[in-house]
Amino acid sequence: MTAIGVAHFPPHEGAPSLELLGFCKRFGSLMALDDVSVKVKAGAFHALLGENGAGKSTLVKCAMGYYAADQGQILLNGREVEIHRPRQAHELGLGMVYQHFTLVPNMTVLENFVLSRDQLPAVIDWSAERRALKTFFETTPFTVPLDTPVADLAAGQKQKGEILRQLYLKRNLLILDEPTSVLTPDEADEVLSTLKELTDAKQITIITITHKFREVNAFCDTVTVLRRGKLIDTKPTAELDNDMMAEMMVGRRENRTVVERNVREPGKPVLQVEGLCVADNVGQRAVEQLTLDVRAGEIVGIAGVSGNGQRELVETLAGQRHAESGRVLVHGELYRATRPEMIRHKIACLPEEPLRNACVAEMSVAENMALRSFDQPPASPDGIRLRRSPMRAAARKLIDAYRVKTPGPDAPIKGLSGGNVQRAVLARELSSEGDLLIVANPCFGLDFAAVAEIRGRIVQARNRGAAVLLVSEDLDEILQLSDRIVVMFDGKLAFEAMAAQAEIGAIGRAMAGH
Amino acid sequence: MSPKDQVALESPPAALVTAPASSSARDNMRAILERIAVPALALLASAVIFGLLLAIYAGVDPLEAFALMYQGAFGTWFSWQNTLTRAAPLILTALCTALPARLGLVIIGNEGALVLGGVAAAAAGVAVSAASPLVVQLTMIVAGMLAGGLWIAFAGALRQYRGVNETISSLLLTYIAIALMNHFVEGPLRDPESLNKPSTRAIGDINMIGTIPGMDVHWGLAFGIVACIAVFLFQRFTTWGFAMEVIGGNPKTARMMGLNVGRYVLLACGAGGAAAGLAGTVEVAAVMGRANASLAVGYGYSGILVSFLARHNPLAIIPVAVLLGGISASGGLLQRRLDLPDAAVVVLQGIIFVVILASETLYGRLLPRRQGS
Numbered sequence: 037m038t039a040i041g042v043a044h045f046p047p048h049e050g051a052p053s054l055e056l057l058g059f060c061k062r063f064g065s066l067m068a069l070d071d072v073s074v075k076v077k078a079g080a081f082h083a084l085l086g087e088n089g090a091g092k093s094t095l096v097k098c099a100m101g102y103y104a105a106d107q108g109q110i111l112l113n114g115r116e117v118e119i120h121r122p123r124q125a126h127e128l129g130l131g132m133v134y135q136h137f138t139l140v141p142n143m144t145v146l147e148n149f150v151l152s153r154d155q156l157p158a159v160i161d162w163s164a165e166r167r168a169l170k171t172f173f174e175t176t177p178f179t180v181p182l183d184t185p186v187a188d189l190a191a192g193q194k195q196k197g198e199i200l201r202q203l204y205l206k207r208n209l210l211i212l213d214e215p216t217s218v219l220t221p222d223e224a225d226e227v228l229s230t231l232k233e234l235t236d237a238k239q240i241t242i243i244t245i246t247h248k249f250r251e252v253n254a255f256c257d258t259v260t261v262l263r264r265g266k267l268i269d270t271k272p273t274a275e276l277d278n279d280m281m282a283e284m285m286v287g288r289r290e291n292r293t294v295v296e297r298n299v300r301e302p303g304k305p306v307l308q309v310e311g312l313c314v315a316d317n318v319g320q321r322a323v324e325q326l327t328l329d330v331r332a333g334e335i336v337g338i339a340g341v342s343g344n345g346q347r348e349l350v351e352t353l354a355g356q357r358h359a360e361s362g363r364v365l366v367h368g369e370l371y372r373a374t375r376p377e378m379i380r381h382k383i384a385c386l387p388e389e390p391l392r393n394a395c396v397a398e399m400s401v402a403e404n405m406a407l408r409s410f411d412q413p414p415a416s417p418d419g420i421r422l423r424r425s426p427m428r429a430a431a432r433k434l435i436d437a438y439r440v441k442t443p444g445p446d447a448p449i450k451g452l453s454g455g456n457v458q459r460a461v462l463a464r465e466l467s468s469e470g471d472l473l474i475v476a477n478p479c480f481g482l483d484f485a486a487v488a489e490i491r492g493r494i495v496q497a498r499n500r501g502a503a504v505l506l507v508s509e510d511l512d513e514i515l516q517l518s519d520r521i522v523v524m525f526d527g528k529l530a531f532e533a534m535a536a537q538a539e540i541g542a543i544g545r546a547m548a549g550h
Numbered sequence: 551m552s553p554k555d556q557v558a559l560e561s562p563p564a565a566l567v568t569a570p571a572s573s574s575a576r577d578n579m580r581a582i583l584e585r586i587a588v589p590a591l592a593l594l595a596s597a598v599i600f601g602l603l604l605a606i607y608a609g610v611d612p613l614e615a616f617a618l619m620y621q622g623a624f625g626t627w628f629s630w631q632n633t634l635t636r637a638a639p640l641i642l643t644a645l646c647t648a649l650p651a652r653l654g655l656v657i658i659g660n661e662g663a664l665v666l667g668g669v670a671a672a673a674a675g676v677a678v679s680a681a682s683p684l685v686v687q688l689t690m691i692v693a694g695m696l697a698g699g700l701w702i703a704f705a706g707a708l709r710q711y712r713g714v715n716e717t718i719s720s721l722l723l724t725y726i727a728i729a730l731m732n733h734f735v736e737g738p739l740r741d742p743e744s745l746n747k748p749s750t751r752a753i754g755d756i757n758m759i760g761t762i763p764g765m766d767v768h769w770g771l772a773f774g775i776v777a778c779i780a781v782f783l784f785q786r787f788t789t790w791g792f793a794m795e796v797i798g799g800n801p802k803t804a805r806m807m808g809l810n811v812g813r814y815v816l817l818a819c820g821a822g823g824a825a826a827g828l829a830g831t832v833e834v835a836a837v838m839g840r841a842n843a844s845l846a847v848g849y850g851y852s853g854i855l856v857s858f859l860a861r862h863n864p865l866a867i868i869p870v871a872v873l874l875g876g877i878s879a880s881g882g883l884l885q886r887r888l889d890l891p892d893a894a895v896v897v898l899q900g901i902i903f904v905v906i907l908a909s910e911t912l913y914g915r916l917l918p919r920r921q922g923s
Contacts, residue, residue: 356805375808385806394806396799407796407807411789422789 051079051241052113052129052209054099059108061094068094069105070265076258078113079238081231083256083273084245085285088342088509091265092245096211100132101125112209126154131207133198135214141187145180145197149204172204177230192223199231203240212244216251217343228255247341249278249548261285282544286511298499302519303332305368306472306503307353312362314348322348324527325362328505332471335494335504337518337535339511341547345527346507350476353505354385356393366472379412381472384465386494388477391457394465395449402431402445405464434463439489455486462493473497476507491517511543525549584913589859592909596902603897610888619895622883623876634767637875639664641774642829643853644860644867645781646702649822650716651862652785653815654798659705659720660826661850662727663698667827668834669731670697672841673739675753675834686757690835691828698827699820701727706819710812716819728846735842749842759836770832774871777825781864794818826850848896852878855903874899 054076061069069091076082084092098105101119110117112128119125139148150156150165166182173179180189180197189197195215202210210231216224232255234240246252252259252273259276261268261284268284276284307330314323322345330336340346351357353364355373364371366381377383387393395404403410406427411419414426431445440459442452449457458478465473475494479487494517498504507524508514514521521538523531523546531546533539601612623633646660674693678686705723709716734750741751759769785791794814797804804811829849834841856874860866881895 354806355808356802373805373808374810378808387806392800392802394803396796396803398799399795403792407803410792416789420788420790422787422792 050208051235051238053078053080053111054130054209054241054243055109055111055114056095056099057109057111059095059098060106061091061098061103061108062106067265069098069108071107072262072265072267074260074267074270076241076243078241079235080241080258081235081256082241082243083252083259084243084262085247085252085259085281086262087285087511089264090262090285092262093213094265095262096132096213096243096245099125100130100211123154126205126207129206129208130211131202131205131209132211132213133195133202133215135217137186137194137198139186139194139197139201142185144183144185145189146182148186148197149201152201153205169204173200176200176203177233178226190223192219192227195219195223195227199227208239209241210243212242214245214247216246216248224251225254231255247548249281249545249550252281253278263287278545278548278550279541282541282548285548286540286544297495300333300499302334303501305329305331306366307505308365308368309353310363310365312349312352312364313360314345314352314357315360316345316348321360322527323352326524326527326529328522328529330472330503330505332503333498333501334519335498335506335517337514337521338505338507338524339514339521339543339547340509340524340530342509344524346476346509346524349524350385350387350474350507353474354387375411379408382468382470383472383474384408384468384470386458386462386465386473386475386478386490388480390461391450391454394461395457397450398448400446401435401440401442401449401452401460402428404449405431405434405445405460408464408468434460434467437467438463455482458482458486458490462490466493466497469500469502470497471502473502473504474507475504477509478506479510479513511547515540523547585861588909588912589861589906591912592905593902595909596898596905599901599905600898603901604890604894608888608890608894610890615884615888615890618883618887619877619880622880629876629879631766632879633872633876634765634771635875636878637871638768638770638774639829639833639849640852640856640871640874641778641867642770642832643826643850644856644871645777645825645853645864646698646822646850647854647857648860648862648864648867649781649825650702650706650815650818651857652791652794652798653818654801655706655709655815655819656717657702657705657720657819657822658717658854659702659723659727659823659850660853661846661848662720662724663701663823663826664830664833664850664853665731665845666701666727666830667694667698668830668845669734669739669750669841670694670827671831672750672753672834673734675757676739676751679754679757683757686753687759687835690753690757691831694827694831694834695824696827698830699822699824702823702826703816703820706815710815724850731841731845732843739841741840744840744842747842747844749840752840753835755839757835758839759832761836768832768836770829770836773828773832775868777828778864778867781821785864790814790817826853829853852899855899855906858906859902 056072056074059069059072072091072095084095086092094103097103098108099110099119101122101124104120110119117128119128146166146169149169150160169182178196180193180200186194186197199210216228219227228251231242235242244256256273258270259273259281260270261281263285309326309328312323312326313321316322326349338346348357352359366383371377371381385394391397406415409415410422410427415430416422428445434440435442435445438459440463441456449460452460473494478490478494482490491513494504494506506514506517515535518535521533521535521543522529523543525546526549531543597616601616604610604612604615622629624630643660643664646663647657650657671690671694675686675690678689701723702720705716705720708714708719736748739750740748761768762772785794793809796807797809797811797814801811830845833845838844852874856867856871860870877895877898881892884890884894885892
């Protein structure tokens with residue numbers, strides 16, 4: 037027929053149905069999936085909705101064989117199948133498209149497609165492959181240029197390439213993990229509508245993980261909502277409106293705090309952000325004309341799904357990233373994140389993953405605790421000489437006060453557990469009784485006790501009059517700690533309300549772009 | 551098990567939180583042992599490779615050769631002085647790599663800073679040669695250090711403000727530096743009486759930096775040792791040294807602390823270049839009496855080797871430089887007794903450098919890590 041090794045493309049065998057029954061998955065003490073069952077009809081465009089950490093990715097990764105589920109059955113077209121490895125999933129026609137691109141940037145589309153096949157001959161007949169791929173592209177709803185290096189493709193084309201590759205590999209059940217998060221709305225619409233045509237023609241079945249209600253409303257026919265590892269419900273999109281979806285996603289929650297806080301009127305603005313624009317690592321605008329005030333004695337919580345510019349905002353305020361335009365004022369003075377300014381205004385930061393973002397892993401606990409104060413008395417009487425014994429003494433006090441579990445002040449900080457690294461950083465940052473505290477996902481990956489303690493310390497700082505900017509992907513944390521809540525979506529502020537009056541559904545809608 | 555499972559399982563239950571204490575003490579011990587064992591093994595491996603080379607290629611008994619090398623390097627007071635004289639510039643040029651290395655930079659432009667330092671020192675010395683010897687010497691030192699310092703600081707600035715890889719730029723700047731030296735000694739600064747070997751005018755015997763009393767070794771050795779101790783004290787006991795360690799350890803954290811990374815890059819590169827410039831100055835003011843192409847004989851390149859062998863630790867640079875100085879001092883004896891080419895010891899140096907670089911991958915793997923720690 038054709039040369040050896042050249043894939044030929046029989047018409048799709050049609051869209052399969054998929055049933056996931058009773059999935060459980062535990063990571064340590066965390067129940068990531070708790071008896072979750074989802075039925076996806078053949079030819080469906082099925083949305084999986086949920087907050088960060090709701091278990092959506094865990095569920096599909098179990099289905100794809102990346103994780104071994106503790107329990108759970110998979111029924112494909114009504115027949116039970118075993119999937120222990122991704123390759124088994126591939127052979128059954130299941131394919132996954134990730135949030136971030138997986139095509140090799142410096143290779144052409146043709147090379148990428150051919151090399152991603154599970155089995156390759158030792159010698160590849162490129163001209164035959166090219167002919168075969170051209171023929172294949174005649175049958176697909178959209179195409180991408182074959183001989184262009186992937187790096188030269190626009191984001192939308194890359195995502196189309198990722199999808200086409202799945203079709204080329206004869207996968208007829210596609211799982212898309214936030215496929216549009218790197219696309220513009222127009223690109224997203226184009227990609228999703230062509231996929232919609234394929235599902236309508238019953239050629240493929242699609243499960244898509246998303247946070248965006250707009251896309252769910254426009255393209256998906258069924259919605260499954262997960263919350264904290266549990267299945268909430270599966271319903272046809274037609275029966276749902278945005279309020280119902282938001283409520284299913286975030287639930288009805290205690291809007292009030294468990295941490296004791298003073299009743300106090302916020303004071304003067306400490307942090308003023310005016311028209312701030314920041315680019316992300318690849319040069320795209322991540323923060324767009326952001327204006328925000330944080331006043332003394334209040335906690336402003338920024339809620340939002342990750343990737344909406346929060347990281348770039350925090351890095352800019354912490355001095356780790358340059359703004360493109362706009363300005364930041366602290367106590368009414370222009371703030372450029374230099375060390376003298378940080379010391380004068382007593383600015384403190386608690387970033388996520390403190391070992392990576394706020395520590396020097398190879399240096400000792402005492403040295404890491406002195407990063408803010410090593411050039412101030414008593415560690416340095418004149419800003420030049422460095423005396424290690426006061427440094428160590430100060431560290432001992434902080435270790436006791438913040439109950440950091442460490443072999444001693446001279447142990448390298450990288451040997452400490454995550455909670456203790458965060459406590460050490462907290463001790464360093466809060467011991468100066470700062471006026472402005474910038475906090476990002478401070479409890480990410482920490483155990484229950486550490487979480488309660490760290491949240492308590494943040495509220496204490498607010499009670500004594502510090503201005504706190506809290507960025508968190510954990511909505512509970514925002515609700516529990518904040519005096520005022522804003523939502524960041526697509527680099528802009530999408531919502532603002534006092535925490536006492538904030539309506540949870542409105543926050544959920546704003547997080548999803550409505 | 552997938553990576554995520556492992557991460558989740560690693561967060562220990564409360565009963566196990568004391569475990570990191572003992573394991574981190576063990577880790578420290580292991581790290582210290584490795585810091586000695588890895589370079590020692592690398593030196594041993596280099597000696598074996600060099601020995602095989604001698605036996606197979608040159609038909610020389612390697613043991614005899616090594617005995618002769620010891621003789622030539624450390625066997626007599628005379629050979630010790632020869633060794634120390636060769637070690638002096640290596641100590642200074644090694645600092646040119648070691649200081650920026652503290653910030654995580656790999657600078658290998660030592661040779662360029664050395665030759666420019668030498669030329670600048672000679673030019674300055676000739677210009678003020680009428681003044682008192684002390685003034686002339688100080689002027690030369692300042693000029694030499696300034697030239698070397700600015701040269702490497704330029705590589706640092708390219709890195710900090712234009713994103714140019716500092717390793718490549720400092721290496722290429724060396725070629726430019728050597729070309730500049732040739733231009734000056736053959737052109738504007740040439741002594742018309744230097745016929746065979748174009749050189750600058752002599753700075754005058756009276757202005758030469760002499761030898762350390764009681765030895766034939768010039769003052770450059772003392773400068774080098776003092777510089778290494780000063781750098782050690784700077785790194786250990788000043789806030790600037792501390793800030794540099796933070797920057798080298800985690801630049802992101804350093805920026806969060808508001809540290810002015812650019813300033814420290816320029817400072818470290820400038821100081822490193824100044825040390826290499828001082829090495830060039832000493833070659834002119836204590837050995838050659840004038841600047842010419844003999845400045846570029848590879849002390850700068852050997853300095854890179856010394857710094858890496860010392861793991862960029864300023865105090866370790868001194869013994870390592872003496873070892874390398876000894877190897878090069880023994881070249882003459884190997885040549886006379888065994889009829890080996892003078893370059894044989896350069897081959898040994900090259901082998902050591904490659905093996906040392908390769909041995910970097912052994913850190914953290916050499917001593918078996920106990921399961922579960």
